[in-house]
Amino acid sequence: METCHKTVVFRVDASYEIGTGHVMRCLALADGLTNEGADAVFVCREHEGHLFALIEERGFRVLGLPAPRERWTRDEPAPAHAIWLGTDWRTDADETIKALDNIRPDWLVVDHYAIDARWEEQLRSISGHILAIDDLADRPHACDALVDQNLVANVRARYKDHVPDGTTLMLGPDYALLRPEYLSLREQAAPRSGPIRRVLVSFGGVDRRGLTRATVEALLAMDDHDFEVDIVLSASSPDYASMEHELAKRAGFRLHDRVPSLAPMMVAADIMIGACGTTSWERLCLGLPAIVVTVADNQNAIAEELNRQGLARWIGDANGEIGDALRAVLAEIFDAGLDPSWSRRCLEVVDGKGVQRVCAVLGAHRNMPLGIRDAHPNDEALLLEWANDPETRRNAFNPKAITPEEHHTWFQNRLGRPADCALYIAETETGVPVGQVRFERHDDQWEISYALAPIFRGRGLGRPMLVRAIAHLRRERPGVSLFGQVKPENMASRKIFEALEFAGRAAGPDRYVFERNFKE
The missing domain is CATH 3.40.50.11190 (Rossmann fold)
Structure with missing residues (x-):
């Protein structure tokens, strides 16, 4: 690229x-x-x-x-x-x-x-x-x-x-910066359900607060259940040597020093117990339910939201005694088993493509290759997010925010009548969506509406995106006549239409109309 x-x-x-x-x-x-x-x-x-x-x-x-x-x-x-x-x-x-x-x-x-x-x-x-x-x-x-x-x-x-x-x-988690193995292993991450057979414990670093030891003690108390445990802890931790000795004769409890990546262990686990830090996004990418403890004040807001959305169970912070709370939650989850909806919710939040998105933004420029594809049902949430961006609403003739219900009806209607509406998504070579272009038939003309993803504004991509979308439309429907409507104050769009040789005229105090006939 x-x-x-x-x-x-x-x-x-x-x-x-x-x-x-x-x-x-x-x-x-x-x-x-x-x-x-x-x-x-x-x-x-x-x-x-x-x-x-x-x-x-x-x-x-x-x-x-x-x-x-x-x-x-x-x-x-x-x-x-x-x-x-x-x-x-x-x-x-x-x-x-x-x-x-x-x-x-x-x-x-x-x-x-x-x-x-x-x-x-x-x-x-x-x-x-x-x-x-x-x-x-x-x-x-x-x-x-x-x-x-x-x-x-x-x-x-x-x-x-x-x-x-x-x-x-x-x-947000769309931009979670994860190593590539999380995306590649994601396909193996089936939703966890039923009895817990394998637990992963990792609080990161040397864990000077002793959270790993407290967790292992709580798991040892669950001796009426059959499960295995992988425990990741730095050998420089003050608890490592004693735990290594104590667990040597405990079948199914494996202590690991620093590992290159937690990803393989996450895929194999049914549930994880750990800190609410950067591993949160790795767990979500692999659909791994978790019980979390906050080890820094800045993690509290994250833990609260994860708990509220049913993505993790937050049992408190490292400054308090976690043993009783952890044993209570473990007993509840082990007895009931895992509901697969927990894993599915996790998988929906992080898709593992955050690095691709950030790289695309850092590398964006007016001459970058762009592809055009038809919109599909999975684009619905993304298009609603773009549509309700504050700048998009300011440039719209109706500035009111769009509700999910309104958008769903509108989106399904557009997808359902391909003879009168062409809805395209522009993407980078790595598949990162850059914007949307829509053409709707009005008698013998097609109206253009478009929007760049907010993260790609200011990179000179509006004009090349429209060029490629118009070329795509003309291949499917030769000889079209196009027009677009723009607010007078929307100078960026006005300049793009002028650069594409659309003829512009004022159509009242609130809009300009730009037209171009591509008929042979």
């Missing part, structure tokens, strides 16, 4: 205690970008127990910043987690620029809770565009695009005052 993001630099928190989730999701994105022809470089500070080796094992160069300073002046105001940077933001920005030397990235990806708009503005001088990866929404960003893959209520409102106008927002 032709790409315009030749060099991508990741400024990532690579400390083992805090940054594991950051590194893993950035590695997933870096893999996707390099598969499309980009060069990826990581810039990380040398915290104790850093993850440089993990990044380098995946084939990426790491430019190390000096180890954290013992004493440094904290700027005020500063992000809540400013201490995690290991120095003040100005020093970190200067050291990042120095480490990059003559590298001028097309995209600078920032995934660090201690970095905010001041740092990002400082790096503007050497980078083409900036992508922020965040899930706290607790500080301002000076970025061109932002990814928050988490499932939380009112996620768009969380960033309203934290990003510049015009920032491309990629919000």
Whole structure:
């Protein structure tokens, strides 16, 4: 694929205690970008127990910043987690620029809770565009695009005052940055149902809170049920050696040190018990029911939404005693067995294509290849999401939001009369939807309506999308006469129609009409 993001630099928190989730999701994105022809470089500070080796094992160069300073002046105001940077933001920005030397990235990806708009503005001088990866929404960003893959209520409102106008927002689990094995194993992930035969336990890292031990003790108490358990825990955990000794003679309980990927174990498991962090999206992609504990304040909103939607059972946070709550939930689930609807709900939320979507946005440009296909029933929810985007509603002649019921009736009607309506979806080469174009017959003319996906606005794709859609229509229906109606203030659409040699005229105070006859 032709790409315009030749060099991508990741400024990532690579400390083992805090940054594991950051590194893993950035590695997933870096893999996707390099598969499309980009060069990826990581810039990380040398915290104790850093993850440089993990990044380098995946084939990426790491430019190390000096180890954290013992004493440094904290700027005020500063992000809540400013201490995690290991120095003040100005020093970190200067050291990042120095480490990059003559590298001028097309995209600078920032995934660090201690970095905010001041740092990002400082790096503007050497980078083409900036992508922020965040899930706290607790500080301002000076970025061109932002990814928050988490499932939380009112996620768009969380960033309203934290990003510049015009920032491309990629919000929710559609943009979950998962390694490719989750997508490839998804086909094997049948909905779990009936008795629980295999449990996966993983709280990530060294688990200094002892949640793994508490979970194993609760599972050992379920001795009237026949099941196996896979327990993933770092050998550097204070509980590892004692648990290894205690479980050596316990049949069916297997203790694992760090594993390359949890994906194979997730596919094999019936239920997982763990933290409500980045593994939440991996579990959902593979349809794995879960019992979760929050280990950080920023996970509470995620856990609450997962629990509300029936995607996971949230039993509390790591600051409390989880034993009693866990035993109660385990007894309930083991006795009742798993309802397959739980797995099905999980599979509907994360499809494993988040990396493809983010790569498509970062690589979008006016000359990128686009394909045109007919809309199908599975596009209904996506088209409703696009239709109710605030900018789409502002440009519509009826600005009122569309209800799901209204949209369903409208959508089924359009699909049901192909002789009078052609509804197309434009896609990238990797199958990421870019927008929709609709042609509806009115006597001897066809009216054009179109909309770009919000994440692809401002990339010059409106005109090439219409060119390809019109060519597709003309192949199916030669000799058509087309027209489109546009609000006077919608200058972007007016310029596109003019560039496509449509003749425009005012048709009253509220609209322009553009026409072109393609009849031979």
